[in-house]
Amino acid sequence: NAGVMQNPRHLVRRRGQEARLRCSPMKGHSHVYWYRQLPEEGLKFMVYLQKENIIDESGMPKERFSAEFPKEGPSILRIQQVVRGDSAAYFCASQGQGSYEQYFGPGTRLTVT
Amino acid sequence: KNQVEQSPQSLIILEGKNCTLQCNYTVSPFSNLRWYKQDTGRGPVSLTIMTFSENTKSNGRYTATLDADTKQSSLHITASQLSDSASYICVVSYTGGFKTIFGAGTRLFVKA
Numbered sequence: 001n002a003g004v005m006q007n008p009r010h011l012v013r014r015r016g017q018e019a020r021l022r023c024s025p026m027k028g029h030s031h032v033y034w035y036r037q038l039p040e041e042g043l044k045f046m047v048y049l050q051k052e053n054i055i056d057e058s059g060m061p062k063e064r065f066s067a068e069f070p071k072e073g074p075s076i077l078r079i080q081q082v083v084r085g086d087s088a089a090y091f092c093a094s095q096g097q098g099s100y101e102q103y104f105g106p107g108t109r110l111t112v113t
Numbered sequence: 114k115n116q117v118e119q120s121p122q123s124l125i126i127l128e129g130k131n132c133t134l135q136c137n138y139t140v141s142p143f144s145n146l147r148w149y150k151q152d153t154g155r156g157p158v159s160l161t162i163m164t165f166s167e168n169t170k171s172n173g174r175y176t177a178t179l180d181a182d183t184k185q186s187s188l189h190i191t192a193s194q195l196s197d198s199a200s201y202i203c204v205v206s207y208t209g210g211f212k213t214i215f216g217a218g219t220r221l222f223v224k225a
Binding site for chain 2: 102
């Protein structure tokens with residue numbers, strides 16, 4: 001986990017609000033993955049990004065969810081008009097160029113009330 | 114269909130004992146297999162990573178094996194400690210490495 005930062009660690013939103021989750025990868029890493037973990041379930045792939053590019057978003061719901069990884073700054077996972085079913089832990093992982101290893105952040109726990 | 118299945122779902126062992134966790138996968142084309150440890154409320158931490166040509170990898174008291182022919186992997190924990198209580202997740206990557214499937218995990222409880 002060392003080096004991958006996620007904030008906030010806990011986020012409470014009411015139904016219909018927007019949630020913004022941030023992930024700062026390890027220094028020198030240009031690949032970021034986002035995963036979602038529902039209570040008592042395994043992690044599910046959402047999206048894979050490189051700097052300024054979305055490489056694979058096949059795991060992300062088509063509506064309300066978007067992700068970006070700009071040239072400068074953290075990667076952002078944005079959930080619009082949140083619903084109760086969005087309550088989960090969202091993890092990001094960073095990966096260095098040419099490496100298979102992914103390093104996970106501590107996660108953001110989103111609660112929708 | 115690409116799948117990763119882990120067994121058992123949960124396991125209780127006494128401190129000091131050994132245990133083995135299983136992972137079977139049907140993923141193609143295979144790239145690599147990783148084992149992670151996830152403590153409650155925290156992000157997964159990597160234990161081992163193996164590519165097609167590797168059949169065993171150790172990390173302290175953790176030893177992972179890979180049989181690419183039968184598409185099976187195991188994680189052996191030696192001389193368990195209370196701090197080993199966690200979920201152990203098998204992760205298989207394919208299609209050049211960036212497609213990933215997570216197993217549901219094995220929940221290990223180590224009791225004094």
